[in-house]
Amino acid sequence: MSVAPGYYLALAGLMFSVGVVGALTRRNAIVIFMFIELMLNAINLIFVTFSRMWGHVDGQILVFFVLVVAAAEVVVGLAIILVISRRRGTANVDDVSLLKW
Amino acid sequence: MIDLAPYVIALPLAGALLLLIFGKRIGEAAGIVASAAIGVPFLLALAMLVDLLGLHAEERSVIVTTFEWIEVGDFEAAARLLVDPLSIVMVLVVTGVGTLIHIYSIGYMHGEARYARFFSYMNLFAASMLLLVLADNLLLLYVGWEGVGLCSYLLIGFWFERPAAANAAKKAFIVNRVGDFSFLIGIFVLSASAGSLAVGQVNAEAGGMAAGVATAAALLLFGGATGKSAQIPLYVWLPDAMEGPTPVSALIHAATMVTAGVYMIARFSPVFEASGGPALLVVAWIGALTALWAGLLATAEYDIKRVLAYSTVSQLGYMFLALGVGAYSVAIFHLVTHAFFKALMFLGAGSVMHSLKGETDMRRMGGLRKAMPVTGWTFMMGWLAISGIIPFSGFFSKDAILASAWHEGQFLLWLIGAVTAALTAFYMSRLYFRVFEGKLVTPGNLHVHDAPPSMAAALLPLGALAVIGGAINLPGALTLEVFLEPAVGHSEVPGGIVPWILGAIALVAGVAGIAAARFLYALPSGQKPLETLHERFSPLVNATQHKFYVDELYGRAIVLPGKALASFCANFLDARIVDGAVNGVAWLVGQSSWALRRVQTGYIRNYALTFLFGVVVAFSLLAFRGVL
Numbered sequence: 001m002s003v004a005p006g007y008y009l010a011l012a013g014l015m016f017s018v019g020v021v022g023a024l025t026r027r028n029a030i031v032i033f034m035f036i037e038l039m040l041n042a043i044n045l046i047f048v049t050f051s052r053m054w055g056h057v058d059g060q061i062l063v064f065f066v067l068v069v070a071a072a073e074v075v076v077g078l079a080i081i082l083v084i085s086r087r088r089g090t091a092n093v094d095d096v097s098l099l100k101w
Numbered sequence: 102m103i104d105l106a107p108y109v110i111a112l113p114l115a116g117a118l119l120l121l122i123f124g125k126r127i128g129e130a131a132g133i134v135a136s137a138a139i140g141v142p143f144l145l146a147l148a149m150l151v152d153l154l155g156l157h158a159e160e161r162s163v164i165v166t167t168f169e170w171i172e173v174g175d176f177e178a179a180a181r182l183l184v185d186p187l188s189i190v191m192v193l194v195v196t197g198v199g200t201l202i203h204i205y206s207i208g209y210m211h212g213e214a215r216y217a218r219f220f221s222y223m224n225l226f227a228a229s230m231l232l233l234v235l236a237d238n239l240l241l242l243y244v245g246w247e248g249v250g251l252c253s254y255l256l257i258g259f260w261f262e263r264p265a266a267a268n269a270a271k272k273a274f275i276v277n278r279v280g281d282f283s284f285l286i287g288i289f290v291l292s293a294s295a296g297s298l299a300v301g302q303v304n305a306e307a308g309g310m311a312a313g314v315a316t317a318a319a320l321l322l323f324g325g326a327t328g329k330s331a332q333i334p335l336y337v338w339l340p341d342a343m344e345g346p347t348p349v350s351a352l353i354h355a356a357t358m359v360t361a362g363v364y365m366i367a368r369f370s371p372v373f374e375a376s377g378g379p380a381l382l383v384v385a386w387i388g389a390l391t392a393l394w395a396g397l398l399a400t401a402e403y404d405i406k407r408v409l410a411y412s413t414v415s416q417l418g419y420m421f422l423a424l425g426v427g428a429y430s431v432a433i434f435h436l437v438t439h440a441f442f443k444a445l446m447f448l449g450a451g452s453v454m455h456s457l458k459g460e461t462d463m464r465r466m467g468g469l470r471k472a473m474p475v476t477g478w479t480f481m482m483g484w485l486a487i488s489g490i491i492p493f494s495g496f497f498s499k500d501a502i503l504a505s506a507w508h509e510g511q512f513l514l515w516l517i518g519a520v521t522a523a524l525t526a527f528y529m530s531r532l533y534f535r536v537f538e539g540k541l542v543t544p545g546n547l548h549v550h551d552a553p554p555s556m557a558a559a560l561l562p563l564g565a566l567a568v569i570g571g572a573i574n575l576p577g578a579l580t581l582e583v584f585l586e587p588a589v590g591h592s593e594v595p596g597g598i599v600p601w602i603l604g605a606i607a608l609v610a611g612v613a614g615i616a617a618a619r620f621l622y623a624l625p626s627g628q629k630p631l632e633t634l635h636e637r638f639s640p641l642v643n644a645t646q647h648k649f650y651v652d653e654l655y656g657r658a659i660v661l662p663g664k665a666l667a668s669f670c671a672n673f674l675d676a677r678i679v680d681g682a683v684n685g686v687a688w689l690v691g692q693s694s695w696a697l698r699r700v701q702t703g704y705i706r707n708y709a710l711t712f713l714f715g716v717v718v719a720f721s722l723l724a725f726r727g728v729l
Contacts, residue, residue: 020713024706032705097703 280328
């Protein structure tokens with residue numbers, strides 16, 4: 001038996017909203033990062049849902065792209081966060097506001 | 102030989118370039134090189150004249166093509182030279198008198214620091230003038246016209262260390278520019294209405310032009326001539342041009358430059374004729390008034406070179422008077438004789454200055470004829486020639502002009518001319534008596550020496566020409582007038598007893614002028630009547646000595662408003678409006694960026710929030726419009 005797509009979409013929407021709120025409210029770079037991953041996975045879930053719903057393979061393929069990009073992003077992002085925390089001893093994003101007027 | 106015409110221009114041009122580049126190495130030989138570069142063209146011109154005389158009178162107009170110069174669409178201007186009686190006479194004067202002046206300069210400029218450069222400019226001057234007179238094309242003529250202007254600037258300002266010379270050079274150039282502008286517009290008008298710039302075609306089309314167009318073109322051309330040939334209202338540059346070395350003055354006044362306007366009007370006489378009167382009348386009246394005006398000014402000058410300068414302006418006025426009454430060949434005749442005696446007198450004045458360590462004030466000299474006989478005697482020839490004493494050259498040409506004016510029924514013009522003749526004799530005699538007659542006076546009792554050989558070598562032939570120059574137009578076999586007829590048309594000369602009477606009147610006027618000058622300046626009791634005269638007419642004398650305040654008038658009426666306009670443009674239009682607009686835009690951009698950069702907080706969550714907000718707005722818009 002199959003679960004109705006609406007549930008998957010609702011779950012994905014919930015995950016995405018949690019991710020947005022988390023990314024906006026938290027100060028720790030790592031945590032923000034994790035919330036962003038949460039948003040990405042919410043999107044992945046939507047892709048898969050629609051893919052299954054319409055019987056198309058396109059959504060599944062796009063998920064692979066998202067995963068690859070997310071992996072690359074994690075590599076670069078974690079490297080930056082690592083360097084910042086080494087130099088400043090903190091991963092608080094509010095302390096890193098040099099790129100402004 | 103006529104095909105060699107391009108070399109007449111090319112040789113002095115080559116000389117100029119050679120001296121400009123290698124002048125320092127050539128050193129004092131530069132004078133000889135330059136004299137050869139202008140002397141050989143004179144010989145070429147003589148050969149061309151012989152060839153021209155070999156042709157039938159109607160065929161004496163040969164076009165020598167060198168190369169195609171400009172060809173754009175319908176417009177074409179070829180570098181063609183026109184060899185006809187008019188241009189060959191001009192070439193002979195320019196090269197002949199020019200050569201003598203060059204030879205004279207060898208001695209005069211000896212020891213000068215920029216010796217080679219001086220001769221380079223002189224050669225360039227001659228080359229420009231030769232291009233001007235030989236050009237068969239208005240555009241090519243204009244190149245020579247501007248070249249002459251440039252060289253006058255370079256040579257008047259030759260001693261540019263002296264502020265007076267630098268200013269005089271600028272004045273000459275700027276005043277000429279005013280005339281050149283008018284000339285250029287005239288060329289445009291002719292080009293538009295005749296459809297060509299070739300001399301022959303313009304003159305052929307002139308008859309078919311509307312009278313208004315022809316008058317406009319003629320007056321614009323004449324405007325150019327007033328600049329180059331120093332006529333009212335643009336004559337003011339010529340007296341100041343005396344700041345240049347004296348041979349330059351001789352070259353400007355006799356051979357090159359100022360004769361350009363006379364030549365140009367004679368060359369385009371059909372255009373002036375086509376206007377049907379008004380343009381020619383303007384030329385005649387401006388000429389006559391200039392002759393009188395400059396003659397009056399000359400009476401009050403104490404600087405010998407400036408007296409000669411005003412006398413040139415006055416004599417040029419005579420030439421324009423002749424042009425204006427349609428006696429083109431007579432004008433050219435006077436141009437030739439004037440070139441002889443004016444070059445002679447300038448070189449004589451230069452000889453005096455050379456001997457007196459640059460002194461030009463005639464109040465500080467006297468009795469020089471006995472001390473420097475060559476200069477004195479040759480100057481006397483020039484003086485008698487310009488005073489119109491028979492049988493010297495000036496008598497014939499001046500008399501011919503007056504006779505032409507009378508013949509045209511312009512009695513008032515004739516009267517002005519006759520009065521000016523007396524005036525001319527008066528101021529030239531004043532100069533002559535003061536400088537060369539009476540007791541020997543020199544500034545600081547200098548030892549006076551006569552002209553060195555190279556200078557005498559120029560003075561003597563010119564002296565001879567001043568005496569016998571009138572013979573080229575004596576009624577006889579081949580006179581100048583008959584020779585020029587194919588080029589400038591026939592000029593009517595009255596017959597019968599009238600010309601003899603007119604000649605006698607002109608002669609009497611000349612003698613009267615000399616007698617008056619002798620009474621005032623040469624007799625031992627001379628000082629007394631002079632002083633009474635000065636006292637009685639003191640306002641007039643004063644005004645004359647201030648050159649009738651023309652320079653002041655131009656200063657107030659033209660230069661001051663011009664400066665005010667320039668200052669307005671610079672300080673208000675440019676500084677406020679133009680710069681203001683630029684600076685204002687920069688200020689606006691700066692201010693708005695200052696306000697906008699507050700957005701860049703540097704807090705990453707801030708950016709994320711904005712981003713989210715933007716996404717929400719975009720999606721709600723799409724949803725609202727029913728796309729999703």
